[in-house]
Amino acid sequence: MRWVALFGAALLSVAPVWAAQPAFTRPPYAGAYQPQGTDERGLWMEIGEAERVLRETPGLVRDPRLIEFVRGVLCRTVGRERCASVRTYIVRDNTFNASMSPNGMMIVHTGLLVRLHSEAELAAILGHEFAHFEQRHTLRRMLNMRNGTDIMVWMGLAGAVTNVGTARAQNSIALSFFSFSRANESEADLLSTQFVRASPYRIRGAAVWTRVLDEENADRRERGLRKQRKLAPNLTDTHPTDLQRIAFHAKLEQEVGAVGEDAIETYRAATAAIMPTLLDSLIKGNQFAAANYVIAARGEELGWDGLLTFARGELYRLRGGPRNLATARDLYLNATRMRGTPPENWRGLGLSEMRLGDTAAGRAALTEYLRRSPGARDAASIRLALEN
Template identity: 55%
Template sequence: MEMDEAERGFRDSPQILHDERLKTYLSGVLCKTVGFDRCGAARIYVVKDHRFNASMAPNGLMIVNTGLLARMHSEAELSTVLGHEFGHFELRHSLNRFRALRKGTDWLAWLGMAGAATGNDMTATQNAIILGFFSYNREQEKDADFLGAAYVRSSPYPLRASAVWKRLAEEDDATREERKLRKLKRATPGATDTHPTGAQRFAYFSQLEAEIGAQNGDDGQEQFREETSRILPDIFAGLVKGNDFAGADYVIRSRGDALGWDGLLLHTRAELYRLRGNPRDLITARQFYEKAITLPGAPPESWRGIGLTAMRTGDTENGKVALKEYLAKAPTSNDSAAIKMLLEN
């Protein structure tokens, strides 16, 4: 009961992305993954949080971060993560953990995690390890992984878990390189590790996928692309505005490589470069914006991007032309007054 009350507050939080179509879509993928007889236990909420994370509470409330959706490339990949979280739920891991915590305030802290998310500075590997807010032990994580894989294997989806862990490792490498940290040795984990590392997960899922052999199921890649492209700015907002340029660039590029580049995705990459704003970035950003407007799906803000990067690199004349085009395409935008002032100077 305490949980349900907290859930009502949670539902009204500004951190929740309210998009019924997305929720229905995610519920559908979950139902296909774990079966229509089971999935009714879950109520999905999408949280505006750039980190790779999902979790499920003992009352059936399931959280999916926008950062998780940004990093997935198909329904099949998504099904491995949703199946994992549902696995914890079925195995009562979160309930046991909740009982161990005992205090309701801890539960409220869990519900409030979305709000706390923003200031945190974590590498992708840490993100991966906290998949599920509760700190489950290594055996529980592994059990949830294998139960999740079992759901996927009896679903219409092929098992695509290893690809997810491979990319998380690559993203982490990119982040570490940028921060001049040493790359993690992805060999055998230490005896004190309480969680399976990304490397271990990559290893056992690769082995499992090899044992299964050829898989015929449909990955649901096209459907996934369509449903997430529709709300791409919401999904990528946190990553673009965050502090991990290299990691965010990796995530955007890997999506483009897998699902193709449309105007909106290329615009997103342009924004990432413009916001970092090194002189070289502004030139690169302008190139991306200019390419974006030749592709389907480019938003009016691509013209704004061309205008701003042109002006900042000294090409005032073309900058003004592009900004006027932006105002013509988006006359009621929030920044139209500021843009008009730029044009008067």
Template identity: 40%
Template sequence: MRRIALMLAAIAGCSAMQPAMAAEDFTLPPYTAGYQPATVDERGLWMQADEAERVIRDSPARIRDGRLEEYLLAVLCREVGQDRCRGVRVYAMEIPQFNASMMPNGAMQVQSGLLLRVRNEAELAAVLGHEFAHFELRHGLNGYKKMRGATDMMAWLTVIGMASATNSGIANFWLAGSIYRFDRAQETDADILGLKYLARSGYPAEAAANIWQSLMAEADASAAGRNQKARTKYSAGFFDTHPASPQRAAYLSAEAAKLPPGGDARAQEFSEAMAPYLSRFLAAQVKLNDFGGSEYILENVASRAGWTGELLFARGELYRARANPRDLQLASDYYRQARAAGYLAPELDRSLGLSLLRNGQTDEARAALAAYLSARPDAPDAKAINALLAN
């Protein structure tokens, strides 16, 4: 029992430690290019990462035109420097959630949901730099060792508890929490190193905090769209692996304030790079059945470039999918506005026709659906649309 108590005291002390905030020195740490795994643990971890990279590389979700991945790598190199980004492989994945990650072997994956939500190149760079910081600080290896050590200790505590007829559950609880606490400290360290990258790259340092403020606003909009209370967390729970978003935004903003103001967010360059993919990213977002969050994203994008035809079409799709009273009429109005703004994809007539049909406006609906079939006679849903017109 005394041994368990000593372990608990040590664990509690570790879990109570707060991650250190950044010093005002934003000099980048030394970096060794071409690093190779040096220990048995690390070689094993890299082998797992190599296999995971093969899965990502060959995934049908990967965006394979090459242009987007080249752009993402260029942004990373602009931020962290050519010496650091040499050898990094970036994979763009068509997954509508906000996420990016980097593996210990230098492979990074960036999801389309992130690209839809960040508002300029500086915000994108802040996320990529954060993930690269995990790589540079070798958090994957450290986390692997921490996880393995803590789970091994849990097993031993269980055996000790059985042998001594004592309860090892409390010790296991604190050990599990120490794993997650370590992860939160890693996230903070990566945030701070990411700010150092921003400081030397010419991007505005406040971009990192702006991301989290926007994500909190989206979460609140998503909750409101479901008639729920706002879900933003104002402190990190014991088993949370990341600092709470308000806390994260606050300390990133405070650290950014120590840096010289200004910088080029390169919003125009970002918009041009995303333009070929925006319609498909929006379509995937609408399918998530998150009306409030999707409406927030649409308004966010429109605040930068105005309500373009493709944004209005996506908004029509969003309202048609929800189909509350008046939504179908609003959807039809958005489709018409999209056409007036120059959006001429045949799918507009299809969506307009289906919306009008559900709203009881049969004649106009039939005309729109006929126009769709005329433009797309070999469409996958042509048989179903013809059946609707035959009734």
């Protein structure tokens, strides 16, 4: 309508740089899809049952502030109207995964939160998953699954619900992101970038997808090296489709320019309470190269703090071997001079020094650990070790 254009032009003269972009609105929303016919109604019942199981699972994160934060980012991305049809859950699971079922249940895995750096990046992912929902891609895929177990496995929930890691989860960093057709992925990317352009956030898809692929390649390279004696090394080349996706986001980012917020600090604050446990489970996830990549990417882009440096120290120490232990010791020592370093850093330092043969330094660090954390779960055994 003409008055819109006039109003926009009037704004331009006084508005900051970002307003120079044409106003961007979300496409109209038809509302949450309702099941049609016996098959779809049957599917809705199965998903409803899966959702009831999910609500009872110990693997569910129950921190209302974190759930509200994730939901808030989703609502700012897709808008209030769309957001109203979503129920948000966070599950403890190391994979870079999020999914949304046709009945409006959105599941965010903690492995996603540990790998993202800002609200804008989270917006890129949640907008993408919502787009699959709105475009009924998930519905079409799920119609072939006729029981709750299939649904749980597809959503990557099998491990979280049964509390046992699934083989599939261990072998893949990203699950549902790569399980749609190429056409569906492009469609979801198009719609999700429309969401983000109409939101307060900056378009950051390229950065997220680049890191996911770099991590997968680091992981594959490591697996390839491990298997090298038996098999030919795996090809680690990035799939052309993935490169096209990154190129799509990068081009759009360039066209749109520096519009919108990253919201890095608010992301950091909202995830601060859960970050130590997320890093801990990443370290113990038995994927050294992938975990090392995730930690290094956070450190390099967001700055190294005591927690991240300690986490990297733990990763190297648990890997074992004299060279890794020496690296771990250096990292722990660096962390002692940083902010936000947890008491366990001195435990890791002490244990590394002991293993490397410097008993005096080891005892000093372990004593410092007990001073900082007198009520630690392993305090009694550490005290006993120090007495001998």
